[in-house]
Amino acid sequence: MSGCPIHQSSDRARAFDPFGPEFQADPPGSLAWAREGEPVFYSDVLNYWVVTRYEDVKAVFRDNITFSASVALEKMVPPTPEAIEILKTYAFDLRKTLVNEDEPVHMERRRALLDAFSPAALQGHEAMLRQLVRARVDAIVDQGEADLVKALLWEVPLTVALHFLGVPESDMEKLREFSVAHTLNVWGKPSDDQQEALAHGVGRFWAYCGVVLDRMKANPDGHGWMHDMIRANREIPEIVTDNYLHSMLMAIIVAAHETTALAGANMMRRMLGDRAAWTAVCRNPDLIPNAVEECLRHSGSQVAWRRMATRDTTVGGVPIPKGARLLIVSASGNHDPRQFENPDALDLWRDNAAAHLTFGYGAHQCMGKNLGRMELRVMLEELTRRLPHLELQDQNFHALPNVSFYGVDRVLVRWDPARNPERRNPALRDRNRRFPIGAPDVRVLTRALRVARLDPLAQGVLGLTLEDPEGAPLPAWSPGAHIDLHLPGDLTRKYSLCGENGAWSLAVLREDGGRGGSRWIHDTLREGDIVHTRGPRNHFRLDDSAPAHLLIAGGIGITPILAMADHLRARPHALHYAGRTRSGMALVDRVMRDHPGAHLWIGDEGTRMDLPALIAAAPRGAQVCVCGPARLIQGVEAACVPRPDLILTFEHFDPVDTALDPDREHAFTVELLDSDLTLTVPATRSLLDVLHETGIDVPCDCGEGLCGTCEIEVEAGGIDHRDRVLTRAERAEGRRMMACCSRAAGDRLKVRL
Ligand code: HEM
Numbered sequence: 001m002s003g004c005p006i007h008q009s010s011d012r013a014r015a016f017d018p019f020g021p022e023f024q025a026d027p028p029g030s031l032a033w034a035r036e037g038e039p040v041f042y043s044d045v046l047n048y049w050v051v052t053r054y055e056d057v058k059a060v061f062r063d064n065i066t067f068s069a070s071v072a073l074e075k076m077v078p079p080t081p082e083a084i085e086i087l088k089t090y091a092f093d094l095r096k097t098l099v100n101e102d103e104p105v106h107m108e109r110r111r112a113l114l115d116a117f118s119p120a121a122l123q124g125h126e127a128m129l130r131q132l133v134r135a136r137v138d139a140i141v142d143q144g145e146a147d148l149v150k151a152l153l154w155e156v157p158l159t160v161a162l163h164f165l166g167v168p169e170s171d172m173e174k175l176r177e178f179s180v181a182h183t184l185n186v187w188g189k190p191s192d193d194q195q196e197a198l199a200h201g202v203g204r205f206w207a208y209c210g211v212v213l214d215r216m217k218a219n220p221d222g223h224g225w226m227h228d229m230i231r232a233n234r235e236i237p238e239i240v241t242d243n244y245l246h247s248m249l250m251a252i253i254v255a256a257h258e259t260t261a262l263a264g265a266n267m268m269r270r271m272l273g274d275r276a277a278w279t280a281v282c283r284n285p286d287l288i289p290n291a292v293e294e295c296l297r298h299s300g301s302q303v304a305w306r307r308m309a310t311r312d313t314t315v316g317g318v319p320i321p322k323g324a325r326l327l328i329v330s331a332s333g334n335h336d337p338r339q340f341e342n343p344d345a346l347d348l349w350r351d352n353a354a355a356h357l358t359f360g361y362g363a364h365q366c367m368g369k370n371l372g373r374m375e376l377r378v379m380l381e382e383l384t385r386r387l388p389h390l391e392l393q394d395q396n397f398h399a400l401p402n403v404s405f406y407g408v409d410r411v412l413v414r415w416d417p418a419r420n421p422e423r424r425n426p427a428l429r430d431r432n433r434r435f436p437i438g439a440p441d442v443r444v445l446t447r448a449l450r451v452a453r454l455d456p457l458a459q460g461v462l463g464l465t466l467e468d469p470e471g472a473p474l475p476a477w478s479p480g481a482h483i484d485l486h487l488p489g490d491l492t493r494k495y496s497l498c499g500e501n502g503a504w505s506l507a508v509l510r511e512d513g514g515r516g517g518s519r520w521i522h523d524t525l526r527e528g529d530i531v532h533t534r535g536p537r538n539h540f541r542l543d544d545s546a547p548a549h550l551l552i553a554g555g556i557g558i559t560p561i562l563a564m565a566d567h568l569r570a571r572p573h574a575l576h577y578a579g580r581t582r583s584g585m586a587l588v589d590r591v592m593r594d595h596p597g598a599h600l601w602i603g604d605e606g607t608r609m610d611l612p613a614l615i616a617a618a619p620r621g622a623q624v625c626v627c628g629p630a631r632l633i634q635g636v637e638a639a640c641v642p643r644p645d646l647i648l649t650f651e652h653f654d655p656v657d658t659a660l661d662p663d664r665e666h667a668f669t670v671e672l673l674d675s676d677l678t679l680t681v682p683a684t685r686s687l688l689d690v691l692h693e694t695g696i697d698v699p700c701d702c703g704e705g706l707c708g709t710c711e712i713e714v715e716a717g718g719i720d721h722r723d724r725v726l727t728r729a730e731r732a733e734g735r736r737m738m739a740c741c742s743r744a745a746g747d748r749l750k751v752r753l
């Protein structure tokens with residue numbers, strides 16, 4: 001099935017070739033143009049629709065009925081007749097292996113095979129993993145130079161995979177060769193001659209798996225996931241069939257090791273390539289779980305995956321015909337600035353790093369993600385602890401040419417063994433950290449910054465400019481972004497960034513009636529002090545595609561609005577800033593200096609903003625951005641009702657009270673349609689807490705209904721909305737809710753998770 005007759009892709013899009021040097025060298029970078037201008041396009045060269053933005057990639061992953069996984073293991077390049085003949089001689093017959101199955105059979109099998117991935121079961125592999133990594137590091141620790149891929153990054157994941165699967169002692173080199181042949185055969189673009197050689201490699205791999213399987217079947221009490229499958233084959237042969245066992249063994253050896261080995265190589269390349277990041281982890285191993293997540297986001301080993309449309313549909317507004325094949329480029333989604341602030345930078349403190357798409361998403365999301373995470377964490381922990389002075393050698397990086405798996409094949413490093421910390425203190429060798437299984441808890445991750453300057457900005461408003469204590473540059477941020485400031489007494493407050501030229505400057509309004517956070521900043525904080533922050537994050541984004549922007553600020557809400565106005569200087573926009581008194585309005589001089597056309601509305605000078613008139617006069621299709629007190633936001637929302645052409649974006653700073661009073665709340669049931677699970681949310685717990693306890697990774701940022709990170713899609717059931725994110729219209733529609741604070745209005749919800 002080819003492109004859509006209505007949709008016209010650009011020349012660049014039609015010529016897009018993932019086997020070309022740009023994509024092969026830098027998958028997300030090579031699609032930056034598409035993310036910005038043509039996020040879903042048809043490539044004539046590939047005969048695929050290519051999906052590049054985060055939300056669109058996720059939406060395709062999420063809808064496993066409209067988008068079939070059946071093509072996930074299809075060869076990118078059709079086999080030659082000679083290759084087909086060669087494969088026949090090995091009786092090659094790879095068919096279904098979870099990852100390329102559709103419902104209902106996929107979920108039935110997935111459910112039957114889930115136990116081995118529970119946190120308790122995975123914990124059982126940690127000691128062996130630790131010992132293995134330690135032995136591999138022991139082998140090189142005094143050498144002074146090594147290729148980390150050869151030394152441990154591929155062998156550890158392969159050994160762990162075999163241990164997890166229960167596959168007996170195997171010839172590691174042979175398995176590595178087989179995996180490469182399988183990857184190139186399915187996801188590569190081999191020439192006709194190469195196809196023949198690969199067909200032999202793949203055929204031998206298939207035959208080898210048959211022999212191993214027979215040996216395993218002879219041991220009915222064996223441990224490991226393949227043995228679970230062999231037992232399931234005996235108990236439910238109609239669900240776990242003979243061919244299934246054989247196909248699964250071959251696919252899973254690759255799925256369970258190559259993904260992790262390549263991710264490890266990318267991780268070490270990126271971590272050592274960024275000295276500040278490496279040093280930060282050496283000094284503070286608590287960063288490791290999030291560093292792993294950030295490396296999976298920034299340079300994951302799975303860069304693109306495939307689906308097929310089962311009906312005429314749309315993705316990102318682009319019509320996609322039934323039967324069309326889609327290349328969903330998760331690596332591109334992982335660099336989408338709409339989702340990740342400053343996405344091309346490696347930021348170990350990024351607190352939504354775990355929302356990456358490298359493990360896929362939805363019903364097929366990687367079952368082994370927590371095992372992969374555990375391996376990467378242990379490898380990074382051992383290397384940073386034992387070889388903190390490791391350095392990259394000069395080298396060119398190469399990766400196997402294919403569309404899905406990305407990972408460098410060598411990471412050459414050097415170090416001075418005389419500086420190994422365990423030479424001074426041998427006990428360090430065994431003094432490792434342990435990390436809980438699962439996604440990192442980012443709420444404990446803070447960035448220590450120094451207060452570079454304190455400036456009075458208005459009556460009761462103090463300006464803070466922050467800097468890295470070591471002088472390292474701080475990550476860039478986009479207009480509308482904020483950071484969290486951690487304050488004494490377990491308080492956290494959000495402040496928008498409003499500095500010029502990317503400076504991390506905030507404006508803090510003194511609130512005498514509050515819980516004391518702003519008073520502490522005004523009364524106690526001094527220049528040179530260290531503060532702890534999280535972010536930056538942006539839930540209040542400018543839509544650059546809007547033809548015009550109407551910016552409305554009330555009081556201290558000027559901070560993000562001013563950053564937006566700075567960004568829009570050369571584009572059509574209007575800025576309105578309201579306050580009670582001129583002397584209490586922060587940054588008013590800068591507003592008037594840099595934006596002389598801005599409108600000031602000052603209560604005690606007798607001028608008032610006429611919201612209905614402002615909104616009525618807004619250009620067609622404009623984005624209306626408003627930040628200020630709840631009253632102002634409600635006023636703008638009401639004024640926008642007759643103008644559905646406008647895009648309304650707002651930001652509140654007053655958190656929702658998330659305390660749950662059991663006398664006023666009720667328990668409810670939630671059905672997770674994609675995971676085929678039913679959970680009970682007690683009156684005393686949030687829906688998000690219950691999801692996390694079940695191992696469902698719903699990202700959470702603010703935890704108090706302000707940011708929209710924990711949004712989930714609701715299929716059925718009334719919602720008691722308690723967030724400050726959704727508009728009136730979105731609430732009335734009843735399709736989305738914030739899991740951190742909103743609840744079921746009745747006793748049942750059905751959600752797409
Ligand atoms: C960094 C390491 C890993 C990465 C990046 C990764 C990536 C992926 C991706 C992208 C998918 C397809 C998701 C989708 O279609 O939505 C997947 C599926 C899968 N992965 Fe992983 N994987 C990793 C490690 C592992 C490990 C260690 C195991 C096993 C021990 C494993 C087992 C599986 C299985 C069984 C599936 C199929 C799930 C299904 O279709 O229901 N993976 N993985």
Ligand code: FES
Pocket residue numbers: 699700701702703704705706707708709710711723725738739740741
């Ligand atoms: S985590 Fe921010 S709204 Fe729920």
